[in-house]
Amino acid sequence: MTDLAIDVRGLQRHFGKVKAVAGIDLAVARGQIFAVLGPNGAGKTTLLRMLATLLPPTDGSATVVGHDLAREAEAVRGKIAMTGQFASLDEDLTGRENLIMLARLWGFGRRQARERARALLADFDLADAATRQVKDYSGGMRRRLDIAASLIVTPELLFLDEPTTGLDPNARAGVWRLIRGLAASGVTILLTTQYLEEADQLADRIAVIDHGRKIAEGTSRELKAQTGSGVLQVVPAAAGEAEAALAVLGEGAQYSAEGGRISLPVTGAAEARARLAALEAAGIEVAEFSLGSPSLDEVFFALTGKPLEEEEAAA
Amino acid sequence: MSDPVRTISLAHVARPQPPSALSNALVFGWRAILKFRHVPEQLFDLVMTPIMFTLLFTFIFGGALAGSPTGYLQWFIPGILVQTVVFNTVYSGMGLSTDLSKGLFDRFRTLPIWSLAPFAGLMVGDILRHLIAGAIILAIGLILGYRPEAGLPGVVGSFLLLFAIGFGWGWIFIVLGLLVRTPMTVMTLGFTVLFPVTFASNIMVDPATMPGWLQSIVEVNPVSLMTTALRGLMAGTATAAEIGRALIAPVLLTLLLAPLTLWLYRRKQ
Numbered sequence: 134m135t136d137l138a139i140d141v142r143g144l145q146r147h148f149g150k151v152k153a154v155a156g157i158d159l160a161v162a163r164g165q166i167f168a169v170l171g172p173n174g175a176g177k178t179t180l181l182r183m184l185a186t187l188l189p190p191t192d193g194s195a196t197v198v199g200h201d202l203a204r205e206a207e208a209v210r211g212k213i214a215m216t217g218q219f220a221s222l223d224e225d226l227t228g229r230e231n232l233i234m235l236a237r238l239w240g241f242g243r244r245q246a247r248e249r250a251r252a253l254l255a256d257f258d259l260a261d262a263a264t265r266q267v268k269d270y271s272g273g274m275r276r277r278l279d280i281a282a283s284l285i286v287t288p289e290l291l292f293l294d295e296p297t298t299g300l301d302p303n304a305r306a307g308v309w310r311l312i313r314g315l316a317a318s319g320v321t322i323l324l325t326t327q328y329l330e331e332a333d334q335l336a337d338r339i340a341v342i343d344h345g346r347k348i349a350e351g352t353s354r355e356l357k358a359q360t361g362s363g364v365l366q367v368v369p370a371a372a373g374e375a376e377a378a379l380a381v382l383g384e385g386a387q388y389s390a391e392g393g394r395i396s397l398p399v400t401g402a403a404e405a406r407a408r409l410a411a412l413e414a415a416g417i418e419v420a421e422f423s424l425g426s427p428s429l430d431e432v433f434f435a436l437t438g439k440p441l442e443e444e445e446a447a448a
Numbered sequence: 449m450s451d452p453v454r455t456i457s458l459a460h461v462a463r464p465q466p467p468s469a470l471s472n473a474l475v476f477g478w479r480a481i482l483k484f485r486h487v488p489e490q491l492f493d494l495v496m497t498p499i500m501f502t503l504l505f506t507f508i509f510g511g512a513l514a515g516s517p518t519g520y521l522q523w524f525i526p527g528i529l530v531q532t533v534v535f536n537t538v539y540s541g542m543g544l545s546t547d548l549s550k551g552l553f554d555r556f557r558t559l560p561i562w563s564l565a566p567f568a569g570l571m572v573g574d575i576l577r578h579l580i581a582g583a584i585i586l587a588i589g590l591i592l593g594y595r596p597e598a599g600l601p602g603v604v605g606s607f608l609l610l611f612a613i614g615f616g617w618g619w620i621f622i623v624l625g626l627l628v629r630t631p632m633t634v635m636t637l638g639f640t641v642l643f644p645v646t647f648a649s650n651i652m653v654d655p656a657t658m659p660g661w662l663q664s665i666v667e668v669n670p671v672s673l674m675t676t677a678l679r680g681l682m683a684g685t686a687t688a689a690e691i692g693r694a695l696i697a698p699v700l701l702t703l704l705l706a707p708l709t710l711w712l713y714r715r716k717q
Contacts, residue, residue, distance in 0.1 A: 185558050189715075210560040211463060221555035223479065223547075225486045237475040238561050240467035249461065266486060282555065286463045318460065 137196070138163045138290050138321040139184060144193035146179050153179040155345035156193065161323060161338070163289075166316045168336035169325045170429070176345040177325035178218060178294055184323070185215040185292050198289045214283035215292040220275045221282070224268040228259055228278050231267060236285045253281040257311075273304030280311060291315065293324040297331060309335060329429030341436060349436050357426040359435065364427055365405045367395045370418040381415045382408060399424070469562035476569015480576065483543075490539070494577055498532040498585050505652060506592060513653055518593040525589040526606070526678040527651030529582055530671060533614045534646060536577050538638035540570045541621025542631040549629060557713075567622055567709060571615060578614045582607060598684030605681045609694060613674050616698020619705035626712045651675050670697035 139161035146154040154176045161167040169177050182188040184197055186206040195202040198212040215221075222231050229250050236246035254263045257277045262270060267278065276296065283291055296312065297305040312335055316322055326332055332339045333353045341349040341356070349356055369378045372393050379386050379395060386397040399405045405424045412419055427435075484491060505528070510520030547553050547566075556566050586594075586603065596602045621638055628634050648662065649671040655663050666672050677694035680686025 182554075187554055187557055207560055210558055213558065215554065215558045217551045217554050219551040221551040221553075223552055224550065225483055226479070227486075230482055234475060234479055235555070235559070237478075238467070238472055238556075238559055238565075240464040240471070242464075245464070285461070287460045 136163055137161065138165070138198055139167075139323065140196040141184070142194050144180070144183060144195055145191045146176075146183055146188060147191045152345050154183070154190075157342070157345070157347050159340060159347070161321065163321050164316070164319055165337045166312065166322045166324070166335050168332035168339045169323065169342055170327070170329065170332045170339050170433075171325075171342035172327055175342045177327075177342055179345075180342070181215070181292050181294050181323065181325055185213060186210055187215070212289040213292065214286075214288035214290075216276075216279045216283045216294065216296065218294040218298065220267070220279045222267045222275065222279055225266060227264050227266055228254060228270070228274075229263040231278065232282060232285065235282050239286050241285075249285060253284065257281045271304075272300055273307060276300060276304065276308060277311070280308070284315075287318075288320060290321045290323065293322060295325055295327065297326070297328070305331075329433065333429055341433065343437055349432075353429070354426070356429065356432050359432065363399055363401060363405070364425055365397045365399045365408060366421075366423045366425070367397070367409070367412070367419055368393055368421040369395070370420040374417050377415065378412060378417050381411050381417065398427075466560065469565060472561045472565035473568035473572070476566050477572030480569060480573025483573070484576065491580065494536065494539070494581050495584050497535065498528060498581055499588060501531070502528055502585055502588055502592075509652070521589055521592055521594040523654075523679075524652065525585065525594045526682050527649075527675045529585055529606070529610060530613065530675045530678055531646045531651050532581050532585060533578050533610045534617055534671065535639075535642060536581060537574065537614055537617045537621050538635055538642065539577065540574050540618055541625035541634045541638060543573070544570060544622055544625030545628055545631040545634045548625065549631070563710060563713065564706075567713075570622065571618060574614050574618050575611055578610055579607070582610055596682040598682055602682045602684055605686075606678050609674070609678060609681060609691065612695060612698050616695075616701040619701050619709060622709050623705050623712065626709065645669065646671055649675060670694075673697070 137160055139159060141157060141159040144154055144157045144159075145152065157176075157180060169180060171177050179188065183190050184195060184202065186197075186202065186209055189203070197209045200208040200212075202209060223234070226234070232250035232253055233246045236249045237243070241249055251260075251263075254260045257280070259274060259278060259281070262274060267275065270278065280293070280296070293312070297308050300308065309331075312322060312324070324331075324335070336353065338350065338352055339356060340347050349359060351359070367378065367382075369375055375388055375393060375395065379388055382395065382397050386395055388395050397408065399408065402424060409419065409422060502524070505524055506517045506521055510517035510524070514520035514523055553566065557563075562568075596606075598605075621634065624634050624637060628637065649666055649669045651671065655666040655672075658666060673690075673696070674694040677686055677690045680690050
């Protein structure tokens with residue numbers, strides 16, 4: 134029991150008639166990076182806000198870091214930290230002042246608070262920007278400061294709501310490194326994301342959420358296995374042979390003009406080998422081939438019957 | 449960019465002794481003071497309106513209303529002090545609304561701190577605002593010829609009453625700040641209410657010339673009661689009953705709205 138950082142049963146939150154979270158069970162082991170993946174409006178943020186004591190659930194129960202969410206919210210708050218989707222910082226103050234303020238609120242003395250702020254700013258590569266107002270920070274700096282603000286006291290459990298939304302690839306990679314480093318130091322991390330790649334890259338376990346319900350859960354590999362097949366990709370040596378190759382490969386093969394690539398769902402390596410042999414037998418030379426797992430995009434499609442982007446546009 | 453991971457993974461920082469509620473409130477007060485330093489523009493708003501009101505009313509209406517600008521100052525300065533403090537309370541509501549719309553309060557709410565501390569901090573900021581604006585108006589008044597008969601004790605007493613008034617009225621806009629999403633709306637709503645309430649009072653003129661129905665409203669207007677008490681304190685003639693009546697509204701507002709604030713804050717989505 135104690136090895137669970139989060140244990141959620143039948144959690145619900147309604148806003149009027151809308152069931153933002155319509156009954157979710159979740160078990161997050163200590164030390165894990167757990168990703169809640171879903172499109173906009175799936176209920177990810179609502180779920181996170183409930184677990185971070187910001188929003189009372191309509192129904193259901195949850196134990197967070199060993200304390201009942203409803204009855205021991207204060208004890209939960211002492212062990213968690215949350216970095217919201219929008220920087221939860223005072224834009225008028227400097228980065229340093231923000232951290233000192235929060236350290237003082239935690240109960241550090243004046244000198245300790247200053248020392249803690251200095252150490253965090255150095256760790257997060259913000260020492261040069263320490264005395265600048267947060268409103269002058271870039272998106273990546275802001276996000277780093279926001280995460281630093283969650284680490285004044287090392288939390289047992291850190292909530293990150295869409296930690297890299299709106300960041301450029303470089304800043305995103307930086308935040309990913311941070312998250313991995315934190316997890317390595319023993320902090321349990323629950324993050325939400327709408328980027329499949331992010332969940333794939335970071336998370337030990339992933340829960341896929343859609344319309345307030347969990348529609349799948351597992352490791353990235355398990356989720357991919359749920360689509361039941363791998364994907365064989367083939368590039369014929371001569372572009373003119375694509376048509377012939379499609380005919381040989383038969384039903385299910387798809388030609389993509391981009392890169393001249395043909396992709397085909399297969400049950401495994403044995404089938405892939407057989408298909409490649411068939412191409413060779415037909416005299417079609419293959420310049421390049423690969424056998425890979427389906428992407429999480431394809432997994433999401435398999436689970437919901439809708440591509441992720443379409444959902445987003447509808448939300 | 450250096451790799452931040454290594455250093456962070458080394459540092460495990462434990463939670464210190466939980467601080468007192470007072471310490472939490474003082475940290476929020478410190479934040480309010482830092483804001484004055486970083487956003488000096490807000491002082492401009494704070495100070496220009498009362499200066500403008502004082503000069504306009506004294507020199508344009510003063511002669512007509514009280515025979516001479518100097519004569520009018522004796523009547524008007526305590527009134528404009530009350531009006532300024534009441535107007536000032538709108539700003540903390542706006543500040544709160546800004547904080548809420550930016551997600552800063554989410555962080556405060558996930559900290560194990562006294563729930564009312566952020567509001568107590570707003571009040572500290574308010575008191576500073578009242579003190580600064582009040583001092584400036586009083587200084588201008590003194591330069592122009594205003595003389596508080598009760599001297600320094602009268603001024604100190606008056607400012608204490610002003611703080612109490614500001615504290616009580618502040619709750620209205622804190623509640624509004626919690627309910628309304630945009631700071632601009634808080635301001636518009638605030639002044640829509642405050643203008644009639646401060647004008648339909650005895651701040652600017654003696655209500656004796658107003659129609660009877662209006663006089664009966666002005667008499668019970670909390671702003672009038674406060675202004676009467678403040679004039680009394682400045683002149684050294686205030687009675688306990690006058691001060692008591694001035695405090696009715698602030699006390700009632702605090703009793704009603706402080707619990708409401710806490711309730712709204714805890715429910716906030």
